[in-house]
Amino acid sequence: xxxxxxxWASEVLACLDRVNxxxxxxxxxxxGFVTGVLVSDDGRVEIGYRxxxxxxxxxxxxxxADDMRTEVGRLPWxxxxxxxxxxxxxxxxxNTAMTRGQSFQEAFAAEADGDLDxxxxxxxxxxxxxxxxxxxxxxxxxxxxxxxxxxxxxxxLQSQCVDTGALLLERYLERRGIVGPDGPDxxxxxxxxxxxxxxxxxxxxxxxxxxxxxxxxxxxxxxRGLLAxxxxxxxxxxxxxxxxxxxxxxxxxxxx
Amino acid sequence: xxxxxDGEDIFIxxxxxxxxxxxxxxxxxxxxxxxxxxxxxxxxxxxxxxxxWEKEKFEKxxxxxxxxxxxxxxxxxxxxxxxTFLTDFYNNGFNTTERNSAMAKxxxxxxxxxxxxxxxxxxKGLEGLHxxxxxxxxxxxxxxxxxxxxxxKGYKLSDKMTYRYLEAAExxxxxxxxxxxxxxxxxxxxxxxxxxxxxxxxxSFQNLNFIVEHCGLPRLDxxxxxxxxxxxxxxxxxxxxxxIHTRPGYFAHIISELLFWVGEDxxxxxxDYAIWTPRWLVEKFMDFELPDDVAKETGVSLTxxxxxxxxxxxxxxxxxxxxxAQKAKLRAGELVAAE
Numbered sequence: 001x002x003x004x005x006x007x008w009a010s011e012v013l014a015c016l017d018r019v020n021x022x023x024x025x026x027x028x029x030x031x032g033f034v035t036g037v038l039v040s041d042d043g044r045v046e047i048g049y050r051x052x053x054x055x056x057x058x059x060x061x062x063x064x065a066d067d068m069r070t071e072v073g074r075l076p077w078x079x080x081x082x083x084x085x086x087x088x089x090x091x092x093x094x095n096t097a098m099t100r101g102q103s104f105q106e107a108f109a110a111e112a113d114g115d116l117d118x119x120x121x122x123x124x125x126x127x128x129x130x131x132x133x134x135x136x137x138x139x140x141x142x143x144x145x146x147x148x149x150x151x152x153x154x155x156x157l158q159s160q161c162v163d164t165g166a167l168l169l170e171r172y173l174e175r176r177g178i179v180g181p182d183g184p185d186x187x188x189x190x191x192x193x194x195x196x197x198x199x200x201x202x203x204x205x206x207x208x209x210x211x212x213x214x215x216x217x218x219x220x221x222x223x224r225g226l227l228a229x230x231x232x233x234x235x236x237x238x239x240x241x242x243x244x245x246x247x248x249x250x251x252x253x254x255x256x
Numbered sequence: 257x258x259x260x261x262d263g264e265d266i267f268i269x270x271x272x273x274x275x276x277x278x279x280x281x282x283x284x285x286x287x288x289x290x291x292x293x294x295x296x297x298x299x300x301x302x303x304x305x306x307x308x309w310e311k312e313k314f315e316k317x318x319x320x321x322x323x324x325x326x327x328x329x330x331x332x333x334x335x336x337x338x339x340t341f342l343t344d345f346y347n348n349g350f351n352t353t354e355r356n357s358a359m360a361k362x363x364x365x366x367x368x369x370x371x372x373x374x375x376x377x378x379x380k381g382l383e384g385l386h387x388x389x390x391x392x393x394x395x396x397x398x399x400x401x402x403x404x405x406x407x408x409k410g411y412k413l414s415d416k417m418t419y420r421y422l423e424a425a426e427x428x429x430x431x432x433x434x435x436x437x438x439x440x441x442x443x444x445x446x447x448x449x450x451x452x453x454x455x456x457x458x459x460s461f462q463n464l465n466f467i468v469e470h471c472g473l474p475r476l477d478x479x480x481x482x483x484x485x486x487x488x489x490x491x492x493x494x495x496x497x498x499x500i501h502t503r504p505g506y507f508a509h510i511i512s513e514l515l516f517w518v519g520e521d522x523x524x525x526x527x528d529y530a531i532w533t534p535r536w537l538v539e540k541f542m543d544f545e546l547p548d549d550v551a552k553e554t555g556v557s558l559t560x561x562x563x564x565x566x567x568x569x570x571x572x573x574x575x576x577x578x579x580x581a582q583k584a585k586l587r588a589g590e591l592v593a594a595e
Contacts, residue, residue, distance in 0.1 A: 023474065052297075053294045053297065054290035054291075054293070054294060055290070055291075055294055089287065089290065126477075207554075210509075210513075210553070211476070211477040211480055211481075211513055211517075212477045214476065214477075214506070214509040214510060214513055215473070215474065215475065215476040215477040217506060217509075218473065218474070218476065218496075218499070218506050218509075218510060219473070219474040221499070221502075221503050221506055222473075222474075225301035225302065225502065226294075226297045226298065226301055228301065229296075229297040229298075229300045229301035230293070230294075230297045
């Protein structure tokens, strides 16, 4: 691979970092789903990915492949994107659909019941809730009171978060628009229907968020574990992508 | 029987066990291979290292091994056998009621044998349910609503035909409806994880108990919401419990949510044997204490009383087991065996 190609591969990986497993709200790269990226001189990209079980839901598998195709296709030098799922009971159907540019409905015909937009939205809302939970946990731990938090506008909130909080805020605001208008004067913390949370309802609101977060984290732990067991990789070991991203420290590289 | 450090005996009913055959010879196709591989990944990933089996043993174990793991080496006093047919993947099925019945027949005081139905079998299936109920004296069934079949992507408990089956079940004295709402068996479409149909059926069939296996994982959040509104909805702990070893922090959150929303009277222990063995699960559960921050946030506690209910008293109540009488039977059985 030439230097150009290596640079291109990094660009592709940066795109893939933005593609999330819809259910776990984590990127397909950090979950270890992406197994390889190939870039040819004429701008063709081939992406390989895998999932924790042979049975992982076909709709989620499709959504991720579709998102990868779309996200990488935005790079100006890319001429075509191939996405290939391995070791999955619907690998062939999904891979063919990716090659032909089919929708989920077209690919699965009688087996599918409509487009995936509804499903996508359900999980974007859950991601919104989970990200809000993480940000609220941080702010409450930093000594903010629920009363002041529920009164904040988005602009006010933005002026208050620094360091760790800034990253949590960024992640939260990425999803804030899912449930309603998210201009600077909009309330910062709203429920899953975009409604303002009254101070009196704050504990109940937080418990709802907690329930969603616990569930997502539990699923995430299960998926990581199954992936590791399935492909016999010890959990927590660096993957190929960690090396490409420079996430592995020098002494670790030498050890491996 | 589990004996506490204070010498108290706790009666344990394992709400979820299987006696399967996934051996190479019984595998019909690649799906059969992949299915047991997936179970094995669950087993390997969540079991303590010294409890991990060889793959071959995991594919097929004999009746003696199962008996020993549950009742001799393990603390179970009784266990419920839940069938999983999968006849498309395995020549003789994976874990059929018939296969399980041989086990139950051999040890009648130890096992509760559950059946199964699928409303997509129509009128013929209804007849089959009557026959099963009579033959095996069923008190419970296990349902897989998410199972794909031909062009069908699953069914709902709220479907008209399911209602007819549930009506029949009620008449036949099948009081306990275990519904698999958990990690998938077959790939699912958008609604298959949905637990809302349990809400509907539980409201319509107040005399039946709905045990949501795997407590609705991966939809615990939706499940808790439903279970809190219905008095006859229970949570089965299989798959959630093993996290007590690998991720005790997550398990603390899960069990506290269940205690808060579902309550200690409606949670049922299950090992999901042979995916996991009961001994370490029960020992770790008995030793488990909720971390202070979790207890404080949810306002719940996991008392010894709650643990006793989860491990046996709740299942005994819904299956009509008289624990003292059962203990006497088991003691008598041991004496006979010893002679």
